[in-house]
Amino acid sequence: MRKRWAWVATIVPALMLSACGQPDYTYVRDREGTTYFKVPSSFAQLDAYPIELYLSGDHPHSQAALLRRQRVWSTAFDQSAKPSVEHLLGSYEPFVYATVHRLTEEQRDAVSLDVLRDFVLPVTKTVRDAYTARAMASGRPPAFAGFEQLDDKVLLLERGARGVRVRFNYQIGRDVQTFDHTAILDEQGGTVSVMLMGCQSICYRQRAAEFDRIAESFKLIRLPG
Numbered sequence: 424m425r426k427r428w429a430w431v432a433t434i435v436p437a438l439m440l441s442a443c444g445q446p447d448y449t450y451v452r453d454r455e456g457t458t459y460f461k462v463p464s465s466f467a468q469l470d471a472y473p474i475e476l477y478l479s480g481d482h483p484h485s486q487a488a489l490l491r492r493q494r495v496w497s498t499a500f501d502q503s504a505k506p507s508v509e510h511l512l513g514s515y516e517p518f519v520y521a522t523v524h525r526l527t528e529e530q531r532d533a534v535s536l537d538v539l540r541d542f543v544l545p546v547t548k549t550v551r552d553a554y555t556a557r558a559m560a561s562g563r564p565p566a567f568a569g570f571e572q573l574d575d576k577v578l579l580l581e582r583g584a585r586g587v588r589v590r591f592n593y594q595i596g597r598d599v600q601t602f603d604h605t606a607i608l609d610e611q612g613g614t615v616s617v618m619l620m621g622c623q624s625i626c627y628r629q630r631a632a633e634f635d636r637i638a639e640s641f642k643l644i645r646l647p648g
Contacts, residue, residue, distance in 0.1 A: 466500035497522035539606035569594035583610040601627035
């Protein structure tokens, strides 16, 4: 394994450099080094912790938030001229959020393809209906409305890993946002790796090939040893 990594350490930086000496891509691995992807170097990297707090609803000083930081790795990239984590839910420029969750025993027992689809945002009808009911019970209209499913693929990967890639629209405020969501359960059933990309629907249609390239780079790495 050491010899292999010595080769990787030598060749990867060379591949990252363009003719002018600047990297074309930012290459990313999670904290444990098992999930990999790349984004164009024009994307600015952001601290994704505010996204974790928003999605979980945890108070930043709570025990739940502390435990989440131990079990969850995440990062975000924004191509906007003024990068912001708020662009996850609304931007004309592409935004990428990636996260890897080490599952608890209870979570392992509950993982299904539908759980993978709903891992970040409500996608399946059951979870969308529950989300709408909670929003209405709170006296506020749901932030996400007008769901439109665009694509749904089941991914059968090496060594028994499996996942889904789904694309869908939500109306958020006055704009329609397209989301491209990939979620992968590793072969041991112990981690879920997720990539959520998006921008306004017009932007997504214009840049669909770029989103595909990023999504296709999102892989699990399993090294021997």
